[in-house]
Each structure stands twice: as structure tokens, then as C-alpha cells.
Amino acid sequence: PIHRQSKLHMTKKEVLEKIKGSIEYAHHFFEIIEFSPEDATRTERTFLVQAIETAITAGASVINIPDTVGYTNPAEFADLFTYLRKNIPLFDEVTFSVHCHDDLGMAVANSLASIENGATRIEGTINGIGERAGNAALEEIAAALYVRKDYYHATDNINLKDTQATSEMISRYSKMPLPKNKAVVGNNAFAHETGIHQDGMLKNPQTYEILRPETVGGKST
Template sequence: GRSDPEFLTVVLGEAIKAGATTINIPDTVGYTTPEEFGWLMKYLIENTPGAEKAIWSTHCHNDLGLATANTLAGVHNGARQVEVTLNGIGERAGNTSLEEVVMAIHTRPQNFNVTTNIDTTQITRTSRMVSAYTGMPIQPNKAIVGANAFAHEAGIHQDGMLKHHTTYEIMRPETVGLSSSALVLGKHSGRHAFRKRLEEMGYDDLSKDELNQAFARFKRIADKKKVVTDADIEAIITDEFYQPKEIWKLNSIHVTAGDHVKSTATVSLTDAEGNVLEDAAIGTGPVDAVYKAINRIVEVPNVLTEFVVQAVTEGIDAIGEVTIRIQPKNGHSDFSTHPQTGAQVARTFSGHGASTDIIVASARAYMSALNKMLTAREQEAATIRQTAVDKAGA
């Protein structure tokens, strides 16, 4: 948006002449408006020599909240490739949101005259998987995948929805992978009903062992909750299967806490060789005590940089999800290179845990982050060893 359009046609024409088959037009700092970006895309396609030989692509950032609008303006004016991310994650304010672009094209096909090959029914499931892996929670009012995206509270809206859903709903929840099943799951529900609900939610690829593992976790949750919702099941699946390699396994925790006693925690862990180790610690609160007890066993110095707790559903018996981030303490070599500045920055490792007990969820999240950090160190050490072997062989 800040470059000279005429100069761009010359540069891009030379790139095409040299063999470029995809021409990407970025709005790297999220500066342009949809009118500007759409005009620029159209101008470049119409005036760049050899433009018909290339696929024109967009890459927009969300600094002004216009990434999706700019991307769609680019598509409307000839772009046939878009660079997007799930949940709009990315540097600074993020990149263009995949789910927003896909569903805009899906919902308003007459405006764009293009299609995508995206299976929209997998959007919600994939979005939550990305959130779990990255440790970046999805804001409740996030378009398409937020918890409130299909919620209607106002009375007139609810009345209209009951009479005809298209009154206030421009897309069906099922289109993006949300289940509309009326089947209520609880502690008396069996394996067949649970498997059926998983299939409706898109989890039809679980092995027999994975299904048994998920069902056992479901029954434990159902004993504590009257009704287990789809959101609860999503949390169960995420916590059971979207976790890193277990170098250390959490067996159990026991916590004593109160306003007139010191918080203490006893923790039992199993290491990679199958040895069971236990230790205890005192903390400023129950979570602090648990983390200190774990640290006494694992002995991996780190700094907790973020700790977030959120309820999956309403009610006092709701499952709580905990997302944390940790960084290695000074003296450890867990660093990555900043892609733009080249500076060495401390790596951040996220962890996710879910339980009706937020102390247990906190412990699971911490173990998840620690296991990610330890796995990264193992992989780095293996790479160094292999490099040494290759040099010796040469």
C-alpha cells in the first residue's frame, strides 16, 4: 500500500520473466484499506507484463483489523491464492483468519465467483486443536470459531431463531463442524452413545484404544457433572490426544490449602524409564506448591510467563482449561532466531490441561509445557550428535 504501483509492475514483470509462477502482494504492516488493496491488486494484474502467466496471491496483516476485508478485496479483484492462518494467529495483531475467508466465500459465493477445497466441517475441530498446540486461547467473540459465534441471547433473536433459523443465522453451526445433536450425555451414557457423539463431532478416526481412553476420561467427568456437553468432550479430546511426548507422566497430586494454612502439595511422577518419584513442596498458593513440587523432581529451571484459566461451559461443575507458557532460565540454550532481526530470543513453550479441578488442570498444563521443553532439548541434542557423526565420517 505504500509502494509505487507503477514501479511494482516493472519489478513484478521482471520476476515473471525470470520464471516466477506465483506473485504475492503483501500488506506486511496491515496499513491498507480494502478499497486500496483491491485497487492495487486489480491495477497490478492489468498492468504487469506477463501477469496472466502467474497466480496472484495476498498476504495481509491485521494491525488495523482489516486483514480479512483486505484479503477478500484482493480475491474480488483477481487474487487466486490467499495466505491465511487458523484463528488469525501471527505476528503482532495476527494474519488473515483462514476460517473467516473460507466462510465468507462459502456464504457469499455470488460475490466472489470462486470456491475453496476446504472441508468446512473440520474448521471448529482444527481451530481448537491449533489453540491447544499453540497455547493461544480463542476469544469468545471470535467470528466463526468463538464460543459465542452461534449464541443468541436477545429475546427477539431467540424468537426469530425458533421460528426460522435464517432470520438471524447466516450459516448453520453444522457447516463449521459444530454438532446439532439433541442427544444428552451423562453418567448413565454408554460407549455407543459416546462414540456416536464423537463421530458427529468429526472424531471418527480414533482407534479402539484411543476410544477406550477417551471413554474412561468421559466417565470420570460424567461422575462429577450432570450433563457433559460438546465443549466438555472437545476439552477431553484435546487434553488426551493433543499433548506432547510424555517424558514425565503425572500420576497424582495431593494439595492442602486454605486462608489460614500454608499451601502444600505432594506430587507423584513417572519418568521415561518407568521409575515413580514423589516429592512435596510449600507454596504461596496451591498451584505454586504443585509447580514447586514438580520442579523438585524434574529439575528443569524455567520461568512461568503466562497463566490463563477459563471455564469450558457454564456452571459450578464446569471443566476448567488452563493454558500456560514457560521459558528456560538463563544458562540454558533454548533459543530461537527471530526471522526478521536475526536476534537470539528465548523459546517459549506452552502447555494445556483440562479438568473439573483447576489445580489438576494446572498441573497437567505445566507437565505438558515441561515435556515440550524436554523434547525440544532431546531433538537438539540428537541433531548435534548426528552432525558430529557426519563430520567424523567426512
């Protein structure tokens, strides 16, 4: 409501008309149209459904659900996707994507929750760079899907062996150093300090760690 009333100065009806007209116009030039309703996670659910259905009818084949200000949490996001699947008849006929921000540190968790509940595409960035606190870190999502394939049952075409090199390149060009304790790609990600953990690694290295440094192109420490 804040966006509609204070920024756009539009009624719900005007918003729906704009969605329809914009997507129909875009379809004259592009085959694949993605519709992304800003601040979807804080939008009234009934109106969000109306907006999405309007977009699909107008020709959108990708529907992106953004958590624009990093406000939601995994339980709420999962519930939202359950609601959308129940109330949008064409849910499985289009691609549902998500775009999560990390203002409260839950962008990766929210993205994974969406995968569990119907999303088939994740928008994010390497190292989680992005506006304000950043976006969902793709390397963390990819590692989670690999390590916990038994849980998520989701596949992708990401080559994890290029992860470390890609991460370091992005860090270098963006001039944003990686914290040493950064998940998956930080220098300390595979460094074990406690004696009991080191003991376990030495005794059973193959089964003690599912995601090994070599998998993501890193080095053992």
C-alpha cells in the same frame, strides 16, 4: 523507499538485478518459484510493476502481494489489484496471492477484496495467529466465501466441517485461547441473546442462518 534506502542500501536498479538473479538461481532447483515483494502495498506502484514483471520474466509463477505491516484497507487493496491487472500483461498467466497482516484489524477484509479483484490464492493462518497482531484468519475467509458465494463467486476445497476441530487444535498447541466472540469459531459465534433474534431463529431456523454451527463442525447453542 525506507526498506531500500535504510535496510537494503540498494538502488532500484540493484533491487531489480537482485530479483532477477535470485529467481533464476532458484529455478535451477525448484519448478515453482514464488516472488513476494516486501511491503508491496506501500511501494511506488510503477516500481512495484517493474519488480513483478522482472520476477515473472525470470521465472516466478506465483506473485504474492503482501501487506507486510497491515497498513492498507480494502478499497486501496482493490484499487492496487486493478492497477496491477491493467499494467501487467502477464497478470492472468501467473498465480496472484496475498499475505495480509491484521495490525489495523483488516486482514480478512483485505484478503476478500483481493479475491474480488484477481487474486486466486490467500496466505493466512488458522485463528489468525502470527507476528504482531496476526495474519488473515483462514477460517473467516473460508466461511465468508461459503456464506457469500453469491457475491464472491469463488470456490475452494476447504472442508468446513473440520474447522472447529482444527481451530481448537491450533489454539491448544499455540497456547493462544480463542476469544468467546471470535468470528466463526468462538463459543459465542452462534449464541443469540436478544429476544427478537431468538424469535427469528425459532420461527425460521433454516433460512434465518445461512452458516449453521454444524457447517463448521461446531455445536448449536
